[in-house]
Amino acid sequence: MGRRVCTVLVVLLVGLAGTAGRGVAVERPVVELSAAQAGAGGTVTVSGTGWRPRTLLMVLVCGRATPARGVVGGTNSCANGDGRAVTTGADGAFSRRLPVAEPPVPCPCVVHVATVTGAGAEADAVLQVAGHPVAPLPARPSGGRLAVLSATRLTGSSGPLTWFGAPPSRTLVLTVGNTGTGPIENPVFQVGTAHGVFAPEWDEREWHGTLAPGKKAQVKLPVELPAGAHGDYTVTLRHEGRVLARQPWAVGRPWGVTLFWILLCLVVPAALFRAGMAVVDRVRPRRPGGIPRAPRPARRRRPRLPRSRTAGPPGAAPAPPPAPALPWFTPDSVPGGPTGRSCAPHDDSATSPTTPTPEGPT
Structure with a gap:
């Protein structure tokens, strides 16, 4: 009886261990092709499962590669110009049509799928490119580190x-x-x-x-x-x-980019304003009757007074200009007077000559 109980317990433990192992098993990414052989210029459909959900992948045709050794030489051995990008779905699967192009190195060739961002993951599927040369893979490295x-x-x-x-x-x-x-x-x-x-x-x-x-x-x-x-x-x-x-x-x-945008925000509005003002000035209606706008009168310059010919001492104020004489009045005579004498007070000392007094014995 005791042996039977022990046997049942062992079987249950083994079953539980197997179930737990299957529960924690990590699904590795897988890549499948719609055709194992295609010529340059054709297309194949690449499908994959087991990838992380919502992950960006790069799909390339690479030479000098096998699923066991991967791509020897990295993406330098791939037709990078004809690659395609694809994003996995919520279940980690994808499907993408890929044009077949000849890689820059000889075959064996594969379709190489790798993640672009996040944790690295990759998978390969064998593809025979018809008409492309085939060469053996280089020897493995001999233990270098x-x-x-x-x-x-x-x-x-x-x-x-x-x-x-x-x-x-x-x-x-x-x-x-x-x-x-x-x-x-x-x-x-x-x-x-x-x-x-x-x-x-x-x-x-x-x-x-x-x-x-x-x-x-x-x-x-x-x-x-x-x-x-x-x-x-x-x-x-x-x-x-x-x-x-x-x-x-x-x-x-x-x-410099920030400075460029600041200048652009200043120059463009100013240019638009000037262009708008030019358009408004051109389409502005003229005066009624078609009479053009009168030109502005020229500014008159004030006449300059003539300078006195008699120059004063340096630094002295200029003499005032003489008052203009009236045509019917002169300062020396009164028009119409019987004697023609001046109206100004008479000064004998100023008009009569000075007669020298003879000196002699008295």
């Missing part, structure tokens, strides 16, 4: 156009070393830029060169933000899924 040996820094400065909204750009400089047992050839880094608390946007940057085991090298990778970007940003560098470094970046506000 990168490590950062110095502090990262952002070098360079923005030009004057950045003050007017041009994309800010810098160069991420760091020293890396190979701590593995095999060489690393042409490593592909992922450089992400995040604004505040938002998820980073990743761009792939390939460093050309071979790093032998135990060697180090200085790596310089360009970093660029979108036009008009400003505020606090974080630059993240990772390789093969491992985050190698993070570097803050404070971007100033493009005040």
Whole structure:
């Protein structure tokens, strides 16, 4: 009896464990194609399930890739110009028609689907591109591993156009070393830029060169933000899924754009006002009868008095001009008088000559 009870308990525990395991199992994203082979210029329907709801995905045709190894060389091996974007539904599924284009590298080819923002997730489906060359995949890396040996820094400065909204750009400089047992050839880094608390946007940057085991090298990778970007940003560098470094970046506000809009708000109303006044002046009705408006009289200038010919001493006030004589009156005579004498009082001393008195003995 005791053994039966123990057996029943063991069976129940195993069943509960299996149910719990199925409940916590995480569904991996899956990609399916409507056709396994298509020629360049055709289309295939790409369907997927198991993705996060309301997530933006990028769908690309990539060469030198297999579902087991992924895309060798990153998106540099994909036909990026013919890619398509799609957003998953509330159930994490999607369906999108994709034009078939030849990737820049030989096949084997896949349709590569990856998330654009948020936590990274990707899936591949095999696609044979008819007429595209096929080449074997490169050998796997032989145990190389990168490590950062110095502090990262952002070098360079923005030009004057950045003050007017041009994309800010810098160069991420760091020293890396190979701590593995095999060489690393042409490593592909992922450089992400995040604004505040938002998820980073990743761009792939390939460093050309071979790093032998135990060697180090200085790596310089360009970093660029979108036009008009400003505020606090974080630059993240990772390789093969491992985050190698993070570097803050404070971007100033493009005040030139604000100044431009202020001037525009001042100039445009002034120009419209002047244009409106010109139109009003042109369409304004004339006076009744068609009589044109009389011109303004010219301003008359006051006549200047003639200066006296007799110049006084320097600094003296100018002498007043002589009073004009009346035509019927002269200061020396009274018209119509019998004697013609002057009306002014007579002064003998002023009119009679002075007779000298003879001097002699008395």
